[in-house]
Amino acid sequence: MSGGRERPGVYSIAAHRGFADALVAGLIPRYREDGLGLARLTLLLPSRRAVRTVTEAFVRASGGGLLLPRMAVVGDLDLDETLGPLLDPIGMGADIPAAVDPIVRLLRVAELLREELGDQAPGEAGLLRQARSLVGSMDRMAVEGVAPEALLSIDMLPELADHWQESLRLFARVQARWRFELEGMGLVDAPERRNRLLEHAARRWRESPPAHPVVAAGVTSASPAVARLLRVVADLPNGGVILPDLDLSLSDEVWEALGCAGAPQEAGGPVFAKGDVVTHPQYHLKLLLNRMGIRRDEVAPWHRAGLAAASPERSRAISNLFLPPEASTAWATLPAEQRRLAGVRLMETAHPEEEAQAIAVLVREALSVPEKRVAVITPDRILAQRVVANLARWNVAADDTAGRPLSQTPAGRLFLQLAECWAERAAPVPLLAVLGHPLVRSGEGRARWLEQVRALDLVLRGPRPGAGLDGVRHAVEAAGRDYPRLGHWWDEASGLLASLLALDEPLPLGMALALLSETAEALCGTAVWAQADGRCLAAFVEQWSEAAETVILPVPPAELPALLRDAMDEIAVRPAYGAHPRLAIYGLLEARMSRADLVICGGLTEGSWPGSPAPDPLLAPPILRALGIPGADFRIGLSAHDLAAALGAPEVVLSHANRDSSGPAIPSRFLLRIRAMLGDNVRDEADAVRYARALDDAPPAPPYARPEPMPSAEQRQVDIAVTALDRLRGDPYQFYAQAIIGLRALDPLDADPTPAWRGTAVHAILEAWHKAGAPPGELVPLAERALAEMSAHPFMRALWQPRLAAALSWIDNEQQELLAKGREVVAFEERGEARIDGVRIHGRADRIDRCADGTLAIVDYKTGMPPSGSMVEQGFALQLGLIGLIATERGFKGVEGTPNAFEYWSLARNKQGGFGYRSEPVKEGRKLSGLPREDFLPETTRFLKEAIARWILGNDPFTARLNPDLPGYSDYDQLMRLDEWQGRASRSDEA
Numbered sequence: 001m002s003g004g005r006e007r008p009g010v011y012s013i014a015a016h017r018g019f020a021d022a023l024v025a026g027l028i029p030r031y032r033e034d035g036l037g038l039a040r041l042t043l044l045l046p047s048r049r050a051v052r053t054v055t056e057a058f059v060r061a062s063g064g065g066l067l068l069p070r071m072a073v074v075g076d077l078d079l080d081e082t083l084g085p086l087l088d089p090i091g092m093g094a095d096i097p098a099a100v101d102p103i104v105r106l107l108r109v110a111e112l113l114r115e116e117l118g119d120q121a122p123g124e125a126g127l128l129r130q131a132r133s134l135v136g137s138m139d140r141m142a143v144e145g146v147a148p149e150a151l152l153s154i155d156m157l158p159e160l161a162d163h164w165q166e167s168l169r170l171f172a173r174v175q176a177r178w179r180f181e182l183e184g185m186g187l188v189d190a191p192e193r194r195n196r197l198l199e200h201a202a203r204r205w206r207e208s209p210p211a212h213p214v215v216a217a218g219v220t221s222a223s224p225a226v227a228r229l230l231r232v233v234a235d236l237p238n239g240g241v242i243l244p245d246l247d248l249s250l251s252d253e254v255w256e257a258l259g260c261a262g263a264p265q266e267a268g269g270p271v272f273a274k275g276d277v278v279t280h281p282q283y284h285l286k287l288l289l290n291r292m293g294i295r296r297d298e299v300a301p302w303h304r305a306g307l308a309a310a311s312p313e314r315s316r317a318i319s320n321l322f323l324p325p326e327a328s329t330a331w332a333t334l335p336a337e338q339r340r341l342a343g344v345r346l347m348e349t350a351h352p353e354e355e356a357q358a359i360a361v362l363v364r365e366a367l368s369v370p371e372k373r374v375a376v377i378t379p380d381r382i383l384a385q386r387v388v389a390n391l392a393r394w395n396v397a398a399d400d401t402a403g404r405p406l407s408q409t410p411a412g413r414l415f416l417q418l419a420e421c422w423a424e425r426a427a428p429v430p431l432l433a434v435l436g437h438p439l440v441r442s443g444e445g446r447a448r449w450l451e452q453v454r455a456l457d458l459v460l461r462g463p464r465p466g467a468g469l470d471g472v473r474h475a476v477e478a479a480g481r482d483y484p485r486l487g488h489w490w491d492e493a494s495g496l497l498a499s500l501l502a503l504d505e506p507l508p509l510g511m512a513l514a515l516l517s518e519t520a521e522a523l524c525g526t527a528v529w530a531q532a533d534g535r536c537l538a539a540f541v542e543q544w545s546e547a548a549e550t551v552i553l554p555v556p557p558a559e560l561p562a563l564l565r566d567a568m569d570e571i572a573v574r575p576a577y578g579a580h581p582r583l584a585i586y587g588l589l590e591a592r593m594s595r596a597d598l599v600i601c602g603g604l605t606e607g608s609w610p611g612s613p614a615p616d617p618l619l620a621p622p623i624l625r626a627l628g629i630p631g632a633d634f635r636i637g638l639s640a641h642d643l644a645a646a647l648g649a650p651e652v653v654l655s656h657a658n659r660d661s662s663g664p665a666i667p668s669r670f671l672l673r674i675r676a677m678l679g680d681n682v683r684d685e686a687d688a689v690r691y692a693r694a695l696d697d698a699p700p701a702p703p704y705a706r707p708e709p710m711p712s713a714e715q716r717q718v719d720i721a722v723t724a725l726d727r728l729r730g731d732p733y734q735f736y737a738q739a740i741i742g743l744r745a746l747d748p749l750d751a752d753p754t755p756a757w758r759g760t761a762v763h764a765i766l767e768a769w770h771k772a773g774a775p776p777g778e779l780v781p782l783a784e785r786a787l788a789e790m791s792a793h794p795f796m797r798a799l800w801q802p803r804l805a806a807a808l809s810w811i812d813n814e815q816q817e818l819l820a821k822g823r824e825v826v827a828f829e830e831r832g833e834a835r836i837d838g839v840r841i842h843g844r845a846d847r848i849d850r851c852a853d854g855t856l857a858i859v860d861y862k863t864g865m866p867p868s869g870s871m872v873e874q875g876f877a878l879q880l881g882l883i884g885l886i887a888t889e890r891g892f893k894g895v896e897g898t899p900n901a902f903e904y905w906s907l908a909r910n911k912q913g914g915f916g917y918r919s920e921p922v923k924e925g926r927k928l929s930g931l932p933r934e935d936f937l938p939e940t941t942r943f944l945k946e947a948i949a950r951w952i953l954g955n956d957p958f959t960a961r962l963n964p965d966l967p968g969y970s971d972y973d974q975l976m977r978l979d980e981w982q983g984r985a986s987r988s989d990e991a
Helices: 019-031 048-062 102-120 124-143 148-153 162-185 190-207 224-235 252-257 283-292 312-321 327-333 352-367 381-394 410-423 428-435 446-459 468-478 486-501 509-524 532-548 557-569 621-627 634-646 669-681 687-695 725-730 732-740 755-771 779-790 794-820 869-873 879-888 933-952
Strands: 010-013 042-045 070-073 214-217 239-244 344-349 374-377 583-586 598-601 651-657 824-836 839-850 856-862 899-909 915-919
Touching: 010 019, 019 048, 042 048, 048 070, 102 124, 102 162, 102 532, 124 162, 124 190, 124 557, 148 162, 190 224, 214 224, 224 239, 224 283, 239 283, 252 327, 283 634, 312 669, 327 669, 344 352, 344 669, 344 687, 352 374, 352 381, 352 598, 352 651, 352 687, 381 583, 410 428, 410 486, 410 509, 410 532, 410 557, 428 446, 446 468, 446 486, 468 486, 486 509, 509 532, 532 557, 598 634, 651 669, 725 732, 725 879, 725 933, 755 779, 755 794, 755 824, 755 839, 755 856, 779 794, 794 899, 794 915, 824 879, 824 933, 839 879, 839 933, 856 879, 879 899, 879 933, 899 933
Parallel strands: 010 239, 042 070, 042 214, 214 239, 344 651, 374 583, 374 598, 598 651, 856 899
Antiparallel strands: 824 839, 839 856, 899 915
């Protein structure tokens, strides 16, 4: 690359060659002759990841000691890549302003948006999302070299829909205000600074070519500033531009069919015409060549083979694979050698987990071959994590080099959980997530800490307690008898959170971040910052805190979790070295320029590869075309180019699953093209799928029989609660699980108020009312005060509480009417017991009244529908009768008499449309179901003695679902493995 030059030094490495290895294989002999030649070379690369890839290629090709060239990053297709250290000094003396901090810009643009939107402005999190979209559009304009004034020249505004017009006006106003502020600060946006640096470097090198050779390799960004620099490099006496996978064999007709690609056919024509095939993998390279002013026939092949290369026919087949729609009709007449994809296999799996398992099988098989390198490429980070997890079964350490979002790392997750705990005022779920986080109290004392966290978990089961730490404290104090050590521990734990949760008003963003950081360190010590994710989190907090000092952005705690999650999702925490040396798992950006002997492309479904085009939320597609900015479909062409590059490996597996987590998945359009072009010559990878299924394919389990436990006579000697006899007769297994082996179902955390909880709450309210003497008109106010202390659950406050108030008002009025008729309350929430056939029967009476004639009335409060008379008649609703039986046996303190009335007081909706009514499960007049009043207690006694004789004193098995048609509880359905035998039992089992 020395001496005079008749043509620009632009080269291409074909898809079937490994780009990095082929590049290095050509650079070493050209520049190594004089010893320090390579060290004098300046290599311009697209990204930091490319620097690492090329460095590894130099190591493989060196065969010994080697002085590496200087490598500088000049920017990739994405805007988050920065200039390398080489180019920035070139800008010195060029009077190029410094770049504004991107976080400062984001926060300030959010402020400008709030001022522009006024009352229509969303919350802070939504505002920052809009600001992020707006600065992204500003950056796209800057990268394409489009001046803001170009918006004024657009004459299609009346043709746009109203929302596009308003979005364009908003964008123009905010952009103008922001640029005015930038000029006042003497700063520029980062893309603008990059453009100026590149233009200054191009100008200097054009006027005074550097003495050392300069080569740009793998740079495919087609931005005008990059294209001008690459043209200068191509014209340098010792310069060169090496492009990846530029298809030199593509016919001129197809090349022209791609469209104008930045070179309009007429002056003033559109840069991107509607007919441009922007989804073609060569389109962005044609755009780059047009902006460089280079014809395709001026590009020469880079005649150096890489270490891992497929057959040359592969490049021709890849070229034919991605032909535009009209040209693809040639597939019907293509000779076999021009559409042969030998070494390429397609793998189809049922679901993502099976796909990950099959990919892991392929990786494990390939790694057993010495020196064989494997790369897994996928844009689906969840699939990548599944592959990593499946490889762990063979102790193969693998890292996803695309990294994990900071929000999904341990340190980042702790930060978000603290923000959620603050936003939800110590609600049970985020509170327990924080206290049980792996980083909290890590070390010797963690086991004791977790014991109390588990105890707190049990205490907080059910509906949400009152807001804040005080609400949790009340729940802990109420459970003090069962968990005596929990109160002291909660004093310590709540003290660590007190400074954070004491504040509920909007705070400046910097102060909120400081509070979260202090609380995280109080909980975890320095462990929260110790690992790579912690250091990344510390840098994030520092950067955002410094930026927040220059911008007034008060953030309510409720907005903080979403705001932080959006910001942290954009930060990737990449793993350090230490995984398997011959295995890499890449994202699409990280995979560029890399090469391996086996490449597995996973997640090839629509919406993943290629991804769903994301239109600009502020600038309509016609506006983008008018401005000369690529539209959303441009990214499809880039993903097609990524796949074309991957297809050049010696061995390739293309994988997809037939469904994803949400439903059926559509195979990638690229896969459909391969199947259409190859027809019957498609090679499918079936062995890996079969092995993956066999790994977890256990022999079928034998049918599970209906459970019929047979405890010993000693184990059967248990008491019977008045509420448990129905369960014993209807589903003996549930009685066995609850009364004999002592299992209880746990309520979910932060649960909706269940019927059981509502019943407990109502009984507590009525008990307090009776203790106060049942003052008229005081029941509803008492209930409102009690419920405010019991639960802060929004469902209860918004829906159930008004219904309850109406029903309690009915109880208050009903009580006064009965008192006027001579009826009095003699017991309420009173515990009693009696012995029947030597078995203790116990329970609590909701209420017992003495009627005017001296008999007793047994009252049972129900928050829902009471049992029907037929249920009582069949012996499956015996609670009222058992309470009456205990009263007959004088089992309730201070209660004597004969029960004659048995009443359900229901708080459900009545026939008049209100709430509250009385009913009796006995026959009255024409009533068709229920027991005669005089038979109510005798029949209850008969049912009770029969149950005692069969299950408590007898030896009947506790059969699961003895009466399957009987509605009941489902607390123990999983324990009895109901779904495994229900409906499969034999007729003899059903008998």
